[in-house]
Amino acid sequence: MFTEPLLSGITLGGIYALIAMGLTLQYGVARIMNLSYGESLVAACFAALWLFTAVSVNPLLGLLVIVPLAAIINWLVYQVLLMPLVKRAPSRDALEVDSILATFGLLFIALGVMLPIFGGNYFSYSFLAIPVKIFGATVSASRLLALGFAVVIGVALYLGLTRTRAGTAIRAVAVDPVSALLVAINVRATAAFAYALGGALVAAGGVLVSMFLTFNASLGVVFTMKALIVVIMGGVGNLMGCLVAGMILGLTETFVATYIDPGLTLAATYIIFIAVLLLRPQGLFGARRS
């Protein structure tokens, strides 16, 4: 009885972490508060759906196509559209405001491309919807796979960021771009790389969740908000924080749904989120901003 909510909470948490990881890089390192984030995720869902239904390429192979493509597109978006804003911004706060406006525009453009093609219709396909029994609780293989990806990507990137030179450069840019410049780090190239990497992660997340979620073109904003909450709660730019915050939210939702009332799941997540912000404004794993 107890293992069931635990297991489904952990898988749900893994999914939340997965869809938030890209944003933590884009926002934490590249300093772009990307409001069109969810639309990228939905676009990846559609890409996976199309590959699966029209060309019968399974979503896992689809990852090999969609993820690099997303990285390239995001890198281009950063270089062409966002670089002018980065160059002219006098301060980090100014860039934040500009990026909110610009990515809000991107959000509408992405919607404007997807809506005429897919309309507002819901889409859903079935892949790896096989029951897997763990400690007497049942969960679908596709959700388990998403959880696995979240953990692997999260831990790998966390180690990459903390244990390698390139990772250290990225973290330096995240913490203090001005000082990073002083120690000969190419801040703009690093930020562009982080933005593209974030774009690749969100595409991977989109492909994986498309295997079990029902989606339509208008669903992007839901993902953006979920991801923002996870990112802020975990500490901006911190992948470990992302994973932990995702888990906390996932477990909260399933335990509240099981033991209190499914109607209060979202209220409970917002209460936890607000409580974390009030007690630890920099997020669970965030470093205090000077």
Add this chain to the structure above:
Amino acid sequence: MSVRNLAILAALAAGVVLLAFVPSVTNGYQLSLAINIMSYTVLATAWTLFSGPTRYVSLATVAFFGIGAYTVAVLGEELAWPLVLLIAFVIGFGLSLLVGLSTLRLSGVYFVIFTFGLAELVRQLVTWYEVNVTRTLGRYVFVDITTAQIYWQLLALAVIVLLSGWLIQRSKLGLALRVIGDDEAVARHVGINTTMAKVVLFAFSASFMTLAGAIMAPRWTYIDPAIAFNPVVSFQVLIMALLGGVHRLYGPIFGVIPLVMLFEILLAKFPNHFSILVGIAFLLIVYAIPRGIVGLIEGAQLSLSRKGAKA
């Protein structure tokens, strides 16, 4: 009061009187357009009242707007209209004091996301209450208030917001806020009670938003949490204020009017390509008008006067 100030005041008063005649010279559609402009003017100006000087970006606009609308949905048919508005104001003020006091530690983007979370939390709690306690989600608002009356109330509220903003700027509180906006640490060092200043201003800004929601509610006949707490409103207010320029209290008006008109034209002429055109328009705004329209105008004035000085 200087002669110049008096002249400005007289011109503004004349403008308000003229605006009051809008309902008698427009058809229903034009009046709704005027209402739309007026309600966003109130919201964006109230937003700027707090966020302009403090530079705290709030996404809680719709939380207060929605609470105002719900006050009307609950009490609209029971009590006299002025009393309903008063209650809405009091609820908005009380709640925003509470929120203000609990969010003092937050700054920057944490405040942004917190306020967004707040709006969603309020929406979830109202939904849960309606579903589990009253057992009906939508509420019907059959109140005898005409469209013209809604317009006049919004106009009056807009005047009140602008006036109180002007008074605050001239007061000690206004000075304190400008110092906070420049550097909060400095403000504390020179002995400003930063907490008090921010909270009071936030409460005023929020209660104006609550009033706007209460005034608008009779427009829709039917209210449910998705309608009252539509997050698009918060974003639209933010964008309008930023486009107009938030370093002047009247700045948002210059953002509200063009954006409402732009949306209107795009929706009418290109209902199937609305999204993509709005997106392109936004990008153009960001790249071409970085300091808001007021910034653009002031910049042009500055370069003109420089040219004049040279010649």
Add this chain to the structure above:
Amino acid sequence: MLSAQNAAPKTIKVGYAISKTGPNAGGANITQIPNYQLWVQEVNAKGGLMIKQYGKRIPIEVIEYDDRSNSEEAVRAVERLIEQDKVDLLLPPWGTGINLAVGPTFNKHNYPQITFSAVTDRAPELAKRWPNSFWFLGTSKQYVDALVELLVKLRKEGKINDLIAMVSVADGFGTDLSKAARAGFEKAGFKRVFDKSYPVGTQDMAPIVGEAERSKADTFIAFSYPPDTVAIVDQARLTSYAPKVMFTGVGTFFPLFPQRFGDNAEGVVSLGGWSKDNKATMEYREKIRKLVNRDPDYWGSQIGYSALQMLEQSIERVGKLDRAAIIKELQTGTFDTVIGKIKLENNMPKDAFWLLGQWQDGLYVGVAPQRPGVADLRVPKAPWKK
């Protein structure tokens, strides 16, 4: 002077504001917009609406706006259609909330409002308040009454126990239906052993389906929306939870459902229903298939198209664009539609369509109320295939 009066307009302007973007776009796109397109296409193929006053057919010109799923935008768009574009007729927007929001405007200018995507228990009261408004889908009570009647019969036959597990989406639709259901079940002596709501957008159904399964109820009812409907059925299949009666909400009767679940759709019950023996209904499906390359939904689509046909017939019978007379004709006339003969009673159709349907052999057939062509409810639901 006389010739000016008799001069026929070049076109009849028909306007509508509907959610092309935002959360309502999904529903509008499946139930409403294809109907509008098909109707205009069919009428114009005939040369337009036959207006006796001018002695000829006049083609329809469409003016459409996007209400962005927002009540305020919808009100303004409708006002614009009436006052700026001076449309001759208005078609309704999508959804309960937005139809109520534009109700006063339709009423003020006396345009017929043939709403077919709103379920509200206040429909009779609204029809009195706004006599120009028509509520084709009726009240939630009528659907629930049909459901209770079916369950009572099954219980009497000993096919199900008297326990019911029920969940609903925390939205106007789910709340209205679950409220009516609570009253209905209590009266019929059923015990609700599980009865909860969940927020819109929930797609993780493991806790809910788990609780329902543990409740030992033979009947599982979900008043859900498309994404949650899919998630619930998927979760039930995954954990092999097989209640004897499985009722799920909006989405069950969408083309998406059989595509997603194939044979596992068999036996699932929901709102609406389809007459496989009615030639006109089947022809309608073919036309929609040809137009938008997918099936209509099996609840509101057919009713919506019928409402449009009724509007068309009213206009042609009246013979001029006199909206008061058209409203009168809609209220009192009898009409031939793709779902059969319809006559309204208090601005709502009576016994004109299926209230409940069930997936049987790949078709979503009507199982209630008892009317010609009704299929027997298959209980228990077919076991899940992996």
